[in-house]
Amino acid sequence: MIRTNVIWKMAWRNLFAQKRQTLLSLLGGSIGAMLIIASVVFFGSFDESGTKWLREHYGPIDWELTPINGEQSFSSQQVEEIKSGSNGRILIFPTITYNTSVYSITNNAKIDNAMANVLVIGINNRSPLLDDSGNRISSSDNVIVSKPVALRLDLIEGDVIGIEDKKGNVKFLKIQTVSEEKGISGYRGSQSSTGTILIHESMARELFDIQKGEYNTIFASSDLRVSLDTPTFPIYFKDNKFGVLEPKKEAISKVKQVKTNYGTTFLIASGFAVCAGLILMSELFMMLGDQRKKRFGALRALGFSRRHIRHMFMAETTIHNILNVLIGTVLGSLLGYFVVWIFYTLFKDTLQLVSSFEVPIIPYIPIRDVIITSIAILLINFLITIRSGYIISKISIIGAIRDQTGDLNRERSRISIKSKITFVLALAVVVSFFYMIIDGELVSQLQELQYSVTAFGLFSVFIWFLAPLAMLILFLYGLRPIQKTFSNVLRTLHAPTLPVILATRYPLQNRRRVLSVTALFSIVSLLLSMVITIGGTMVYQQEKGSQSANLMGYQAYVPFKDKTEKSKIIQLIENKNIKDNISNWTILEPYRLNVESKGVFNEKFPMSVVSPDERFVNNSKVKIVSKMPMFSNDAEVWKSLMEDKNVVLLHESFMYAKTDWDKRSLQNSILTDRPIKPGDEIELGIYPKSKGVTTDEDLKNERNQIINQKVKVLGFVSTETGNEFYNLMLVSSDFYETFHNRGFQWKNTQNLGYFMANLNPSFEKVQMLEEQFLLHGIKNFHVPSIEELANAILLKHTLGIYVGFIILSIMIGIIGLIILQVRAVHARTKQLGMLRCIGASKMNIKLLFLFEGSMIGWVGIINGWLFGSVGGYNIYKIRQIGISPIEDPVPFKYPIGLMAGIMTLMLLMILLLNFVPARRSVSQSPGIAVRTID
16 A cells, blocks of 8 residues: 555645644754764765875875984895895885975076975886876986975976985976876875975986985885775884884874764764654654544544554655655755864864874765765664554554543553553662762772673663663653642742643653653753763863973973984074074983883883983973982982982882772882882893894893893982883983993884973964974974863864754754644643633643743753763763872862853743743634634
C-alpha cells in the first residue's frame, strides 16, 4: 500500500493543511541536521585546505635529510649508502639548497629591489620532483622563479634576476619561467623561506661552493602521492649517518591539531543537538499519531488493516524526514561555510602567535561527505518513523473513535505499578549521584578511568549521565504533592489557585511527552552551564599564567640547531630594529645526561644540564627557593656554583618526596620517600651517551662505562623549564665540559641551544620581531606570555562559538515546547469551553497555560543548570587531582554574573513564548469551543 499514490497525496495534504505546525516541525527537525552538516563542512575545509597547501609547498617530499657531525654536505658514497640502506622503502632525491637574498635587476644592470631568505634549490633536470611542477630548466643560466618571488620583485619571464652566492657576490641569471607554487617549486624548507627559485644543479655548485658529486640536502619520500597522512621516517641507521628534518609532518600536525581542538568542540555540540532533534521528532510523530487517532480508528472500522494504517502514517512522517534532512543539509552547508570563513578571519593572527600556523583555511563543502552524513541522518530518522508507525498502528478501533486508550481502570493499575518501579529507580539514581558527589567517590572514579577501565568507574559514568533524567522523573511523579503545597500557599496569599491545580493535570496525564520536552531543555542547559562553568576557570588560569609565562626566566627564546644558525642569530640581534627591543640576552646550550644515584633516585633517568654564565645570573628571573644556611644571599649561591665543579643547583621538583607527587608522574617513579635537602651530598652515576635503541648487551656495556661523580646540592631553583630544560640541573662550566661528550638530545628537542632574551615591547613590536627573524630565515621565535595570552583568546572565541551552537540547539527545545502547548490547547478545546461556561475567567485560562508551559520549560532549564554546574565543578576537581607540588592550585571561579544573565534570559524567553498558546486558549467563544469536533 505504501506504493499507492493516494497515500502520498494524503500525506502531502495533511502537511499543507496544518502549515504552522508543519513549519515548526521542519524548523525543529532540521536544526540538528544543520549543525552536524556544519561540523562536516568544518572538518572537510581543514582537510581540503591542508591537502591543497601540502600539494603547493611539499608535493611528494616527506623528509629532508641533512649532514651531521659538522659536515657541510653528503659525498656521493654517502648518498649511495643511504639509498642502499633504505632497501627501496623510501625514494631519495639529492639536491643542493641554500637560503640567500635575491635582487631584481634594471636594464642598466643595476640592483633594484631585494628579497631576503629565498630558498634556492639546485636540482638535476631529470629529477622526478620536477614532474609535479611541469617545468624543466633549459640551461645553467636560466632559472624558474616561484610566483611569490616574481610578485614581490615585480618580475616576469625573460627578466634578469640577481642571486647572492656564498661569498656575497651577485650572479645574474635569466628567468625562464614564473611558476605557480606546486611541489618543489613551492617548497619553503624548514626555515620558512619567503619564496623559491629552481636553478640548474651545476650552477648551484658554482654559487654555493659544493663539489661535484656532493649534495648538502637529500629530499626523501615514501611515495609520490600527496596526502594528510603523517609520515614517520621508516629507516633506522645504527651509525646515525644523517639528520632527519620533518617540516611536512610538523605542518600536517598543526592542521590536524587545530582541526581537532576546535572542530571536535563543534562536533560535540552538534551531536547533542542531533540527539535533542531526534527526541523532538519522536514526540512530534507521536503527536501526529494522536491527532490522526480518530481518523485512523474510522479507517480501521471501515476495514483497513494495522499494516495499512502504519503505511499511511509512515508516508507522512517520511516526507517530514526527507524535508528535514534536505533543509538541514542546505542550511548546514551554508552555516559551515560561514563558520570556517569567520573562524579563520578572526583567529588567523592568534593562530600564528600560538603555533606559527601558516596554512590558509579556505571554506570548502565536501559534497561526498555531506551526502553520506545526510543519508545517515535520514536512516536514523527513518528508524524513529518505523517505531512511531508501529506504536500508532496498535490503537484499538473503539478506543480511537471515542478518543480513549482502552480500559482505563486496567491502564491506571498497570501504570501505577510501572510508576512505582520507575520512581524507586529514579530516586536510587539521584541519591547515588549526590552521595558520590558529597563523598568524593565520583571524582575519584572518573580520575581513575583516565588510566584504567573498571566496572565501578563505568557505573559512576552511567550514574552521572542518568542523574539529570532521573531528577526530571522524580519531579513529574512528585507534581501532585507539589501542586497541593503550592495551592495552599497561593490560597494563603489570596491568589487564584485554579490555574495551578489545572496546570499540573496535563503533565500528570502525559508524563512521557512532558518528560521529553523538559529533557530537551535540560540537555541544552546542562551543556551550556557545564561549559561556562569549566570554561571560565580555564580562561582565568590561562590569562593568569600569561602574566608570568617564561622559559628559564626569560621572556622570549629562539632555538637553533647548529653553530651556523647560532652565528646568524647573534649577527641578527645587532640589527637596530631588533636590538632596540631586546633589553638583555644570553645563550644556553643544554644537553641531557642519563644518571642514577642509589638511595636518592629509584632508577636511571635523564637530566638537562645547563651551565649559566654571568649574563644569565644577572638578568634571568630564575629564583632560588631554597639554599644552604651558610649562604646569606642568592649571589653567593651563584658564585659558588660557577666556581666549584662539585656543586649543583636542582630544579624545585627534586626537593619533594615521591609521595608528594601523583603516582603516575615521572617524579613519583624516580624519587624516594626521603626528599633531597640543601647541603646533601649525592653520588651521581653518569651513563655514556644514549644511543636511543639498545639491546641487553648494550645496557650491560653502558653500566660498565658509568662514571661516578659526587656533588653537593647548594639549593633549588624555581623556573619554567618546558621540555627544553626538563629535570634541570645547573652546574659549573667545568662540570659542563667534563661530561659534554656523554650528553645527548631528545628526539623532540633536537636543538644545539637556545637564544634567550628579555623584552619590553608592545604586542605589535613582538610581531615585528617575529617578522624580522622570519625574514632572515630564523623561525620559531617564541614569547611564552604572548602565546599563553593567545591561547586564552582562542579559548574565549571557541567557547563563544560553542555557546552559539548550543543556543541554536535551544531552538529545538523551544519549538518542542511550542508544539506541545499548541497541541495541548487544540486537544483541550472542549474542556476549555466547558470551564468558561461554568464561570472560569479568561485570565484563569491564560494563567493555566502560562503556568503549565513555563513550568515545563523552567524545570528543564533549572535541572540542566544544576547538573551542568555540578558537572563543571567535578571536571575542575578532576583537573586538580594529581597537581604537582610546585604548581599553584587553580582557584575555582564560578561565573555567577554570566550564568545568572544567561539563565534569566532563557527563563524569560520561555515565559514570553507561552503567551502565544495562552492567548490562543481564549480565542474562541465557549459555545463554539464546546461544539468543536476534533
